[in-house]
Amino acid sequence: MSFAGANSAEPPDSFGEVVEAHWTAVYRLLYSLTGDPHDTDDLTQETFLRALKRFETFKKGTNLRAWLLRIGTNAFFDVKRKQQTLKIGPLTEDVKSEEKSAETLLDLAEQGKLVRRAVQDLTELTRLVFHLRVTEELSFKEVAEIAGVTEVAARQHMHQARAKLLKRLGESSA
Amino acid sequence: MNCQSIQTWLLQAESLRPKAWPAAIGKHVDGCAACAKLVRDLRELEDQWREQSLPSGAEAKSRFLQKQAKLDVPTSIPMRMRPYLKPATPWLAAAAMSLFAITLFAWLSRPGPGPGPDIKVAATQTPDVVDRLLEWNLEMTNAKPGDRKKLLADTEDELRKEVKKAEPKLTPEDRLFAEKLIETGVSLAELDNPLEESERVKNVAETLAERVEKSDAKESTHRQLHFYKFMQRCVHPLEERISKMKPPEVKKGGKKVGFPFKMNPKQFQERQNDLRKSLDALRKKSWGKGFNSPHFGKRR
Structure with missing residues (x-):
């Protein structure tokens, strides 16, 4: 779809627009799961390729971002299941920030490191639920659909995540 | 309890x-x-989890988009052949094909200059002036500060004429927005301080978000796309530039080093933090919305 000149409420028919709008969200989810920028690059590309192939199965009237995050989650667990070359390790700490400067946010960065380390100790499913709820602000119903669990289970994972993280961070700062 | x-x-x-x-x-x-x-x-x-510094995978995204363009895959929402479009009987399809072939032959062999008039009509259609102005603001923001004045000189008059021409058809809201976009574009040519630029850009982004809120079902998709495009191509790159700016170093004797703007470190930091917060709020707003068009999802 061309933006210029289009003056009706037509849908964007370019998949590029979808990529532009949702790439970062998918990338960040996968980064929080893998902790490795290279694996995240591959998995994000895989996610959007899958989405492109299945675009006609996307149900109009539902949440596109949630649909993409679900594909990304499935791609992650598929790769993990097949035990391919994916390295699950602690989130890289020396990744250059693309949004914040370490000089001006030194304290925040230190805190951020602690939180990242603590989050990395959670199980993947708990980490997934925590990330989707906190970063994407999805409802537990949507989180449950993406994670493939019940809504009650999603709440329990959130309970675990919050309790463990607070405990861990409390110990670190003591 | x-x-x-x-x-x-x-x-x-x-x-x-x-x-x-x-x-x-x-x-x-x-x-x-x-x-x-x-x-x-x-x-x-x-908050700490949301605020953490994470890569956005911009390079991988560019590679993916390039690959996608090279593959030339059909990226439109696929339209399956609907049952009512299927020919009822094979002879009906054959008849339709024959009729089409005869019509095409007759049209191609008619005397005269050919399909010129139709093409002219398409080429001279009036462009949507708000779209053009928005695109122009994006070009201005993404141009190097040194190139902006030239871009402004090349385009400003023409755009103003277009706005004037389109004015009778514009709603009061669109007219005000068009004025704001021209004003922002002109001011961008004068500025080379990302903090000042961000103030201007933030105002446009906030207006775009307001336009989305106010829009009816017919306008909604188009306005959301404006908002997304602006966030992706204008607000996010500026956010990055701001975050990379270092505060001025003050040496003994009060001299500022390596910083061209008239601010002390404290003022700079406060301004940077304020802007970051507002841009972050806008970013969250755009995340929260998703593609909420009738085609891509509903408002949460």
């Missing part, structure tokens, strides 16, 4: 905003130091 049950409830609450809680929970938290501390700690924890 005791503290333990309240805290269990809070640990699995969907929202940490008191407005979203049952009244009894809110009342208890207000009067209980331990539960109030838990809420504060949880909010802080979640």
Whole structure:
């Protein structure tokens, strides 16, 4: 779809627009799961390729971002299941920030490191639920659909995540 | 309700905003130091997770988009052949094909200059002036500060003429927005301070977000796309530039080093933080919306 000149409420028919709008969200989810920028690059590309192939199965009237995050989650667990070359390790700490400067946010960065380390100790499913709820602000119903669990289970994972993280961070700062 | 049950409830609450809680929970938290501390700690924890520095994978995205363009895959929402479009019988299809072939032959062999008039009509259609102005603002923001003046000189007059021509057809809201876009574009040519630029750009982004809020179903998709495009191509790159700016170093004798702007470190930091917060709020707004068009999803 061309933006210029289009003056009706037509849908964007370019998949590029979808990529532009949702790439970062998918990338960040996968980064929080893998902790490795290279694996995240591959998995994000895989996610959007899958989405492109299945675009006609996307149900109009539902949440596109949630649909993409679900594909990304499935791609992650598929790769993990097949035990391919994916390295699950602690989130890289020396990744250059693309949004914040370490000089001006030194304290925040230190805190951020602690939180990242603590989050990395959670199980993947708990980490997934925590990330989707906190970063994407999805409802537990949507989180449950993406994670493939019940809504009650999603709440329990959130309970675990919050309790463990607070405990861990409390110990670190003591 | 005791503290333990309240805290269990809070640990699995969907929202940490008191407005979203049952009244009894809110009342208890207000009067209980331990539960109030838990809420504060949880909010802080979640803010830290949201605020953490993470890569956005911009390079991988560019590679993906390039690959996609090379593959030339059909990226439009596929239209399956609908049952009512299928020919009822083979002879009907054959007849239709023959009729089409005859018509095409007759049209191609007619005397005269050919399909010129139709093409001219398409080429001289009036462009949507708001789209053009928005695109122009994006070009201005993405141009190097040194190139902006030239871009402005090349385009400003023509754009102003277009706005004047389109004015009778514009709604008052669109007219004001068009003026704002021209004003922003002109001011961008004068500025080379990302903090000042961001103020201007932030104003446009906020207006775009307001336009989305106000839009009816017919306008909604188009306006959301404006907002997304602006966030992706204008606000996010500026956010990055701001975050990379270092505060001025002040050497002995009060001289500022390596910083061309008239601000002291404290002012700079305050301004940078304020802007970051507003841009972050806008970013969250765009995330929250998703593609909420009738085709891509509904408002959450």
